[in-house]
Amino acid sequence: EEQEEDVLRELRLFLRNITERLSLDRRFKAFTKPVDIEEVPDYLMVIKKPMDLSTLLTNIDEHKYITIGEFMADADLIWKNALEYNPDSDPMDRNIRHRACALKDTVRAIIRDELDEDFERVCEEIRESR
Numbered sequence: 374e375e376q377e378e379d380v381l382r383e384l385r386l387f388l389r390n391i392t393e394r395l396s397l398d399r400r401f402k403a404f405t406k407p408v409d410i411e412e413v414p415d416y417l418m419v420i421k422k423p424m425d426l427s428t429l430l431t432n433i434d435e436h437k438y439i440t441i442g443e444f445m446a447d448a449d450l451i452w453k454n455a456l457e458y459n460p461d462s463d464p465m466d467r468n469i470r471h472r473a474c475a476l477k478d479t480v481r482a483i484i485r486d487e488l489d490e491d492f493e494r495v496c497e498e499i500r501e502s503r
């Protein structure tokens with residue numbers, strides 16, 4: 374009912390705010406747009422489900438996420454894909470893995486600090502009711 378839509382609207386605002394803050398952080402520039410398949414032709418052979426911050430924003434606007442957990446699963450793909458595709462010891466790979474780890478820790482810290490447990494529980498109740 375209408376109260377449920379109010380809750381999901383507030384969730385979208387919270388998720389957009391997190392995603393926009395991450396997109397402004399210079400450490401995460403490599404994660405703001407999809408990896409360019411023309412520049413990296415083998416990317417889709419290695420990475421089954423690409424994800425990036427601009428795609429997260431599109432998914433939010435398309436009402437794809439009803440719980441924080443669903444958003445986290447896609448946000449985690451960003452850094453997991455970077456660790457998987459860039460495993461080597463050369464400085465470029467090490468650099469993007471360092472940023473991937475920083476992204477992982479930053480997302481978790483924001484959610485721990487800013488997500489109200491009761492609000493998340495209401496979102497999960499809505500997900501179970503649909």
Ligand SMILES: COC(=O)N1C[C@@H]2C[C@@H]3O[C@]2(Cc2nccnc23)C1
Nearest residue numbers: 403404408412413454455458459469
């Ligand atoms: C999240 O970003 C990444 O996982 N990558 C991996 C690619 C390999 C390397 O860096 C990326 C883009 C790129 N483009 C041209 C030549 N080499 C590269 C970004």
